Amino acid sequence: MIKSSFLTVHIDPVPSDWMQWLSDILSKRPQEDISSVIQAMDYLIGLDPSIQTVCKLSVQSHAHALIRLGIDCDVDAMTLAAVILYPVYEQGILTDDVLNELMPLSVIHLLKGAVRMNVLESSWSGSAKHCPTSIDLDAMRRMLLSMVNDVRMVVVRLLVQLCVLYHFKILDEHEQMNVASCARYLYAPLANRLGMKPLKWQLEDFAFHVLEPEAYRQISNSVNTRRDARQACLDSTLEAMRGCLHQVVRPIEISGRVKHFYSIYKKMNQKSLRFDQLSDTLAIRVIVEDVEACYAVLSQIQSHFEMLDTEFDDYIAAPKSNGYQSIHAAMRVEGDGVVEVQIRTQAMHHFAERGVASHWLYKEQGSGSFNDKVNWLNQLMDWHAECAHQNNFIQCFQDRVFVFTPQGDVKDLSLGATVLDFAYHIHTEVGHRCRGAKVNGKMVSLSTALNNGDRVQIITAKMAEPSRDWLSAKPAVLVTAQARSKVTQWFRRQDHEALWAQAQVILSRVTPTKLTSSELLQLAKSFGQRDVDALMIALARGEITPTALMRRLEAERAPAQNQDSAQTRPKAMASKSLSHQDPRICVEGLSGMLVHLAQCCYPLPGERIMGRVSRRRGVIVHALNCQRIQASGCDADRDLCVEWEAEAHHIKYLAVIGVEVSLLDTATQSIQAWLSVNQITWSQWHRFEASHTLRIMLHIQSVGQLNECLRKLSACKGVIKAYRWTQGGSD
Numbered sequence: 001m002i003k004s005s006f007l008t009v010h011i012d013p014v015p016s017d018w019m020q021w022l023s024d025i026l027s028k029r030p031q032e033d034i035s036s037v038i039q040a041m042d043y044l045i046g047l048d049p050s051i052q053t054v055c056k057l058s059v060q061s062h063a064h065a066l067i068r069l070g071i072d073c074d075v076d077a078m079t080l081a082a083v084i085l086y087p088v089y090e091q092g093i094l095t096d097d098v099l100n101e102l103m104p105l106s107v108i109h110l111l112k113g114a115v116r117m118n119v120l121e122s123s124w125s126g127s128a129k130h131c132p133t134s135i136d137l138d139a140m141r142r143m144l145l146s147m148v149n150d151v152r153m154v155v156v157r158l159l160v161q162l163c164v165l166y167h168f169k170i171l172d173e174h175e176q177m178n179v180a181s182c183a184r185y186l187y188a189p190l191a192n193r194l195g196m197k198p199l200k201w202q203l204e205d206f207a208f209h210v211l212e213p214e215a216y217r218q219i220s221n222s223v224n225t226r227r228d229a230r231q232a233c234l235d236s237t238l239e240a241m242r243g244c245l246h247q248v249v250r251p252i253e254i255s256g257r258v259k260h261f262y263s264i265y266k267k268m269n270q271k272s273l274r275f276d277q278l279s280d281t282l283a284i285r286v287i288v289e290d291v292e293a294c295y296a297v298l299s300q301i302q303s304h305f306e307m308l309d310t311e312f313d314d315y316i317a318a319p320k321s322n323g324y325q326s327i328h329a330a331m332r333v334e335g336d337g338v339v340e341v342q343i344r345t346q347a348m349h350h351f352a353e354r355g356v357a358s359h360w361l362y363k364e365q366g367s368g369s370f371n372d373k374v375n376w377l378n379q380l381m382d383w384h385a386e387c388a389h390q391n392n393f394i395q396c397f398q399d400r401v402f403v404f405t406p407q408g409d410v411k412d413l414s415l416g417a418t419v420l421d422f423a424y425h426i427h428t429e430v431g432h433r434c435r436g437a438k439v440n441g442k443m444v445s446l447s448t449a450l451n452n453g454d455r456v457q458i459i460t461a462k463m464a465e466p467s468r469d470w471l472s473a474k475p476a477v478l479v480t481a482q483a484r485s486k487v488t489q490w491f492r493r494q495d496h497e498a499l500w501a502q503a504q505v506i507l508s509r510v511t512p513t514k515l516t517s518s519e520l521l522q523l524a525k526s527f528g529q530r531d532v533d534a535l536m537i538a539l540a541r542g543e544i545t546p547t548a549l550m551r552r553l554e555a556e557r558a559p560a561q562n563q564d565s566a567q568t569r570p571k572a573m574a575s576k577s578l579s580h581q582d583p584r585i586c587v588e589g590l591s592g593m594l595v596h597l598a599q600c601c602y603p604l605p606g607e608r609i610m611g612r613v614s615r616r617r618g619v620i621v622h623a624l625n626c627q628r629i630q631a632s633g634c635d636a637d638r639d640l641c642v643e644w645e646a647e648a649h650h651i652k653y654l655a656v657i658g659v660e661v662s663l664l665d666t667a668t669q670s671i672q673a674w675l676s677v678n679q680i681t682w683s684q685w686h687r688f689e690a691s692h693t694l695r696i697m698l699h700i701q702s703v704g705q706l707n708e709c710l711r712k713l714s715a716c717k718g719v720i721k722a723y724r725w726t727q728g729g730s731d
Contacts, residue, residue: 036081053087055167082110113153165206180210204262222275244304253287305331404455420446424483433460503536528594584645594618601626606703611640652699658725659694667718
C-alpha cells in the first residue's frame with residue numbers, strides 16, 4: 001500500500017493556488033473521483049486562519065501536511081478527505097450538521113469510525129515506564145479493530161498519529177508521553193500488522209525520540225558519525241553484488257538500507273552490545289524470479305564474499321511454522337564488519353511484507369483467529385488500492401465487544417454480553433454477589449448489553465447469592481455460556497449438598513454404625529459408581545434403594561464374600577487404570593453401570609459415541625466411526641445409546657497420535673518444546689527409527705483440542721504430518 005520507503009510530514013505553507021496544486025498532485029488518479037478531497041479542502045480554506053489544531057498549526061497548514069502524507073501513503077480519495085477533516089471534527093470545529101451537508105456518507109463513515117478510536121487513548125497511562133503486558137496490548141489492539149468496520153478507519157488514525165508526533169514539542173510533557181506511548185505500543189504494531197512498514201518504522205522512531213531521548217541521541221550521533229562511510233560501504237557492496245550476480249541470474253531487485261534507530265536500539269538491548277560492537281546495521285535484500293534462482297544467488301555470493309557460517313538460515317527448505325520463507329545469510333565486508341543478506345522470490349517477499357508472517361507471527365505472537373482476520377485486512381487493503389472508486393466496506397471483528405474496567409483494563413467479551421456477563425468474566429464471586437452496575441457512570445440494569453469502549457463498574461453485596469431467575473429472565477440477563485455455566489454450577493452445588501444430607505439420613509437408617517471411608521468406597525465400586533460421591537447422590541435420588549444397599553452391605557461384610565472380593569478387586573482396578581479415570585458418560589435408560597472408554601479408538605468429548613455391553617467390563621464406549629465397531633457391525637442386543645455429560649470437557653483423556661518426521665531428533669525437540677509451552681502432558685513416547693515416525697499418548701480434553709494440536713504439531717520443525725492414531729492406523 002505504501003510506495004515510499006520513508007515518509008515525510010511537510011510543513012510548507014498552503015499554496016496560494018491550492019486548487020491547482022491539489023489537482024496536480026492528484027492528477028495521477030484519473031479513474032478516481034477526487035471531488036470529496038476538493039470539497040473538504042475548500043471548507044478548510046474558508047475557516048479563520050487563526051483557528052489552530054492540537055498541533056498548534058492553522059487548520060489549513062495541518063490539512064496541507066496531512067494531504068502530502070496521505071499522498072505518500074497512496075490512500076484513496078475518500079480516506080484522504082477523512083484524514084484532512086479529522087483534526088477539525090475531533091475538536092468540534094466541524095459539526096455533524098455541517099459534515100452531513102458537506103461530505104458523502106462514505107467519508108462520514110470513515111471519519112466517525114476513526115474518532116471512535118480515541119476511547120483507547122483516553123484510557124492509556126502516558127508514561128515512558130508504562131509498558132502493558134502482552135495480553136493487555138493484544139486486547140487493546142483487538143478492541144481498536146473491533147470498533148471499525150472499514151480498514152481505512154485505522155489508516156486515517158495512523159496518519160493523524162504520525163502527524164501529531166512530528167509536532168510533539170508543542171505538547172506538554174504528559175501529552176508527549178501519552179502520544180508516544182500509544183504510538184509505540186498500540187499504533188506501530190497495528191501499522192506493522194497491516195503491512196504498512198515505513199509508517200510503523202517512523203512511529204517507532206518518533207516514539208523512541210520522545211520516550212528515551214538520551215538513548216535516541218546516542219544512536220543518532222553514532223549513525224551520523226559514520227554515515228558517509230556506511231553509505232559508501234553499502235554502495236560498493238551493492239555494486240560488487242550486482243556484478244557477480246549478473247553472470248548467473250538477473251535479479252528483480254537488489255536494495256540496501258541502514259536499519260532504523262529503534263531496531264538498532266532493540267538489538268543492542270537484546271544482545272547486550274554497545275553500538276560499536278554491532279556488526280549488522282546494514283542489510284541487503286535480493287529478490288529473484290524463482291526458488292532455483294535463490295540458490296544460484298546464494299552460491300554466487302558464497303564464491304565471491306566471505307560468509308559467516310554461524311549466521312545462516314534456510315527458511316525456504318525449512319519454512320517457519322507461520323509460512324515465512326527466505327534465505328538469511330551474513331557476509332563480511334571491508335571497513336564495516338557484517339552485512340545481512342536476505343534472498344527470496346517475489347512471492348515470498350510479498351508474503352513477508354504484507355502477510356502475517358513478517359512481523360506479527362514472525363516476531364510477535366498472536367491468536368490464530370485474530371491473525372486470520374488481519375491477514376484478510378492485508379488482502380483487502382490491496383483490493384482497495386485497485387478498486388478505490390468503489391465504496392465497499394469491510395465487516396470484521398464484529399463478533400466481540402471490548403470494554404474497560406474502572407482501572408482501565410480491557411476485557412474481551414462475546415458480542416451481546418450483558419453487565420452481568422462482565423461481572424462473571426471478572427471473577428465468579430463478583431458475578432455471584434453482583435447487585436447492580438454503572439456503565440459510563442450511569443446506573444443500568446443487569447440485562448444491559450455492553451458496547452465497545454464502555455467503562456463498567458460492578459456493585460456487589462457482601463452476603464449475596466445468584467438468582468435462578470438469571471437463567472430464564474427476559475430480556476436475557478446472562479448471554480455468555482461461561483457465565484450461565486457458573487450460575488448453573490452454583491445451584492448444582494447447592495443441590496448436591498442437600499442430596500448428601502439426604503443420603504446420610506438414609507445410611508443412618510440402613511446401618512446403626514457409621515461406615516468408614518474404605519467401606520463406602522468398596523460399596524461404590526460394587527454398585528459400579530465412580531466414587532463415594534456418586535454413590536451418595538445415587539442413593540439420595542433413589543437410583544440405589546435402601547434395601548439393595550443393605551443387602552450389598554451384608555454381602556460385603558460376609559467373610560466368604562470378602563475373600564472373593566479381595567481376589568477380584570485388583571483385576572477391576574487394573575482394568576480401570578487402563579481406561580480413563582472418571583469418563584463422565586451417561587448410559588441411556590440405565591444407572592450405576594461400570595463404564596470404560598475403548599482403547600482401540602480412544603474417544604474424546606466432542607465426537608459422537610456409542611456403547612457396547614461387555615461380558616466382564618460393563619459398558620465399553622467407542623467413537624461412532626471406530627474401525628473395530630464398523631468391522632463387527634451393529635449388535636442390537638449389546639449396543640447402547642450413550643452421551644458425554646456436561647462436565648466431560650473439564651477432564652483430560654488419553655489420545656494417541658502418530659507423527660511422520662524428516663529428522664527424528666529435530667522433530668522430537670520441537671514437538672516436546674511445543675507441548676511444554678502449551679502445557680499439554682503426555683504419558684508414552686515411542687520412536688520408530690526405521691519408519692521415521694513417533695507415537696505419542698497425550699492427555700487431551702476434547703476432540704477440538706486434539707485437532708488444533710495436530711494442526712500446530714504439523715507445522716513444527718522437522719515434522720511432515722501429525723495425525724490421530726487408532727488400531728487401524730491414521731484417522
